[in-house]
Amino acid sequence: MSDLPVLVIGGGPAGMEAAKGIAEIGYRCVVVEKRNILGGTPELANYAALTPNFEDAGEAMAKMAAAINGDPNVEVRLGSTVTAASGSAGNFSVTVKNSKESEQVDVGAVVIATGFQHFDPGRETQQYGYYEYDDVITLVDLEKMLKAEKVVRPSNGEPPKRLCFIQCVGSRDRQIGNEYCSKVCCGVAAKESIEVRKLLPDCKVFIFYIDMRMYGYWENEIYWPSQEKYKVNYVKGIATEIRMKGDRLLVRGEDTTMGRPMEVPMDIVVLSVGMEPSAGTREMGAIFGTKLNQYNFIETTGGALNTVGTSVDGVFACGAAVGPADLEDSISSASAAAMKAVAVVRKATMAS
Amino acid sequence: MSDLPVLVIGGGPAGMEAAKGIAEIGYRCVVVEKRNILGGTPELANYAALTPNFEDAGEAMAKMAAAINGDPNVEVRLGSTVTAASGSAGNFSVTVKNSKESEQVDVGAVVIATGFQHFDPGRETQQYGYYEYDDVITLVDLEKMLKAEKVVRPSNGEPPKRLCFIQCVGSRDRQIGNEYCSKVCCGVAAKESIEVRKLLPDCKVFIFYIDMRMYGYWENEIYWPSQEKYKVNYVKGIATEIRMKGDRLLVRGEDTTMGRPMEVPMDIVVLSVGMEPSAGTREMGAIFGTKLNQYNFIETTGGALNTVGTSVDGVFACGAAVGPADLEDSISSASAAAMKAVAVVRKATMAS
Numbered sequence: 001m002s003d004l005p006v007l008v009i010g011g012g013p014a015g016m017e018a019a020k021g022i023a024e025i026g027y028r029c030v031v032v033e034k035r036n037i038l039g040g041t042p043e044l045a046n047y048a049a050l051t052p053n054f055e056d057a058g059e060a061m062a063k064m065a066a067a068i069n070g071d072p073n074v075e076v077r078l079g080s081t082v083t084a085a086s087g088s089a090g091n092f093s094v095t096v097k098n099s100k101e102s103e104q105v106d107v108g109a110v111v112i113a114t115g116f117q118h119f120d121p122g123r124e125t126q127q128y129g130y131y132e133y134d135d136v137i138t139l140v141d142l143e144k145m146l147k148a149e150k151v152v153r154p155s156n157g158e159p160p161k162r163l164c165f166i167q168c169v170g171s172r173d174r175q176i177g178n179e180y181c182s183k184v185c186c187g188v189a190a191k192e193s194i195e196v197r198k199l200l201p202d203c204k205v206f207i208f209y210i211d212m213r214m215y216g217y218w219e220n221e222i223y224w225p226s227q228e229k230y231k232v233n234y235v236k237g238i239a240t241e242i243r244m245k246g247d248r249l250l251v252r253g254e255d256t257t258m259g260r261p262m263e264v265p266m267d268i269v270v271l272s273v274g275m276e277p278s279a280g281t282r283e284m285g286a287i288f289g290t291k292l293n294q295y296n297f298i299e300t301t302g303g304a305l306n307t308v309g310t311s312v313d314g315v316f317a318c319g320a321a322v323g324p325a326d327l328e329d330s331i332s333s334a335s336a337a338a339m340k341a342v343a344v345v346r347k348a349t350m351a352s
Numbered sequence: 353m354s355d356l357p358v359l360v361i362g363g364g365p366a367g368m369e370a371a372k373g374i375a376e377i378g379y380r381c382v383v384v385e386k387r388n389i390l391g392g393t394p395e396l397a398n399y400a401a402l403t404p405n406f407e408d409a410g411e412a413m414a415k416m417a418a419a420i421n422g423d424p425n426v427e428v429r430l431g432s433t434v435t436a437a438s439g440s441a442g443n444f445s446v447t448v449k450n451s452k453e454s455e456q457v458d459v460g461a462v463v464i465a466t467g468f469q470h471f472d473p474g475r476e477t478q479q480y481g482y483y484e485y486d487d488v489i490t491l492v493d494l495e496k497m498l499k500a501e502k503v504v505r506p507s508n509g510e511p512p513k514r515l516c517f518i519q520c521v522g523s524r525d526r527q528i529g530n531e532y533c534s535k536v537c538c539g540v541a542a543k544e545s546i547e548v549r550k551l552l553p554d555c556k557v558f559i560f561y562i563d564m565r566m567y568g569y570w571e572n573e574i575y576w577p578s579q580e581k582y583k584v585n586y587v588k589g590i591a592t593e594i595r596m597k598g599d600r601l602l603v604r605g606e607d608t609t610m611g612r613p614m615e616v617p618m619d620i621v622v623l624s625v626g627m628e629p630s631a632g633t634r635e636m637g638a639i640f641g642t643k644l645n646q647y648n649f650i651e652t653t654g655g656a657l658n659t660v661g662t663s664v665d666g667v668f669a670c671g672a673a674v675g676p677a678d679l680e681d682s683i684s685s686a687s688a689a690a691m692k693a694v695a696v697v698r699k700a701t702m703a704s
Contacts, residue, residue: 021688217675305365324567336683343377
């Protein structure tokens with residue numbers, strides 16, 4: 001029996017990295033991506049630059065796609081979804097469906113790389129008025145403006161004079177059920193704050209935060225420069241409400257460092273929305289029968305020492321499908337999942 | 353030509369994970385570890401329990417070692433160091449030395465997994481009096497006490513009534529040259545604070561911090577339980593000085609939330625020491641000619657999308673050899689390095 005391919009579900013950074021790794025060590029894989037393009041969330045959400053090193057996101061995703069497109073070991077199926085699965089480690093049979101047909105594909109192991117979706121800030125935190133006020137936007141909306149190099153108030157098309165980020169929207173919040181920290185929003189906000197200051201040197205930029213989680217090198221690579229070189233103002237404070245005052249937004253909350261209430265006018269408020277499992281992540285969990293955690297991310301079962309194993313033998317998950325993850329996490333865990341998947345395929349081949 | 357093995361330098365969690373991955377996909381590796389035992393820092397520093405899931409550290413390391421010991425694809429050389437290297441990707445010749453002899457070993461690719469060392473808190477932050485006061489200890493010292501299930505004041509052998517952690521010792525500190533955040537100390541302190549409270553329910557526990565970097569699931573897995581279930585007190589404050597008052601320690605600083613100076617008596621002060629590159633990391637960087645970053649960790653050169661590549665083709669680095677890393681980071685990036693190393697070996701074999 002020849003080696004079966006590995007099924008990689010998702011064509012974002014994690015899925016592409018997994019596919020590349022599998023191909024480079026001489027194994028085959030099938031990448032199933034429901035959209036008609038590779039690139040995942042960075043592509044879908046039109047990211048301008050990657051965190052922390054400001055690499056052009058479009059170019060970076062295109063480069064990753066180019067590394068697998070045309071590789072004889074990688075079969076990319078765009079516009080396709082996995083709709084059913086049976087079998088076990090070493091020999092799964094999955095149904096892959098596109099707009100025209102449905103096909104059974106035999107694979108030896110599975111890598112779920114279906115990622116996250118951004119928290120919908122209109123869902124339960126209506127105090128921020130995302131759907132009410134034009135000038136309340138999200139990290140993702142701002143990223144699009146940055147990509148177009150045109151940051152303006154949606155309400156009147158004018159460049160903002162005062163812009164703030166509100167951290168932890170949809171994260172660290174028991175009321176909405178997301179107790180976890182989404183890990184990347186501090187870094188992304190700091191990155192975007194620098195980009196805004198570069199583009200609009202006259203715009204004052206504030207970041208309202210609980211804790212700035214600029215772990216590892218993000219501290220010296222983005223956090224310090226944003227303060228020292230780009231004069232971004234960090235305020236330890238929780239914004240509880242946004243209202244209109246005249247034609248501007250008014251952010252109300254508490255400056256916890258100064259120990260006093262605050263009420264500050266803003267032209268644009270950026271909600272730093274966190275991560276939630278994507279629809280694909282929840283669906284693949286159900287189709288393959290892997291345990292989900294309480295937040296509906298795929299649960300890894302090996303503690304700190306196995307970052308990609310799931311409750312189903314032969315099915316691995318990586319990137320933001322298992323929880324909040326930065327790009328480094330996604331890239332590294334994608335390799336880990338790819339490697340373990342190849343080991344399963346190899347073992348099955350040797351046993352047959 | 354048959355495949356050359358991969359050289360894995362370091363027998364800690366990252367090195368062991370890399371070796372296991374390489375072996376599982378049918379390639380060979382040589383693990384060189386300078387100590388006479390596998391297990392790395394968790395073993396060397398006598399960790400009690402891993403962060404965040406309180407897994408027994410000794411058992412976990414023994415299990416990782418057992419997974420590679422005896423594997424015909426893995427040759428473990430204990431008490432050995434790499435002292436010289438030549439060649440290039442696909443064909444390196446390295447000198448491996450032990451107490452008896454020196455030997456040339458041909459390898460196809462290299463994985464540097466030489467990790468970190470804990471910051472020496474006596475070096476330049478003398479205001480904390482680590483070498484002056486018996487009851488000023490480090491995270492590592494406390495871990496040893498926790499392993500022995502006996503947390504007492506070193507000065508008098510009595511259980512402490514008040515114990516505090518001071519975060520960011522040797523991290524986020526321009527004066528000592530470590531601007532980066534060491535990433536794990538918040539999680540480790542929170543974990544240890546829970547263990548202290550379990551062991552000594554009458555001991556009040558405080559954590560003085562700048563930002564609590566409990567990213568991802570650490571937030572809900574350790575941070576919230578430490579506050580809600582174990583009643584650990586978190587104080588946003590910077591301790592500037594430790595003195596003796598009577599037979600107790602006196603911590604002076606500023607409570608930045610309350611905006612006032614603080615002066616609090618403590619029985620034990622735990623310095624949350626950060627990560628610095630180990631001697632091995634700096635040495636291997638020099639021997640293989642990989643660029644080091646300004647902190648002397650091995651520099652990765654691929655931005656967020658290549659977490660293990662170095663400036664030298666065929667030489668990869670993972671875990672805390674490249675910078676502050678938690679266990680998940682180390683395990684995932686070890687797989688990534690292993691996979692890329694195998695790809696180099698495979699390519700060289702096919703070309704020959």
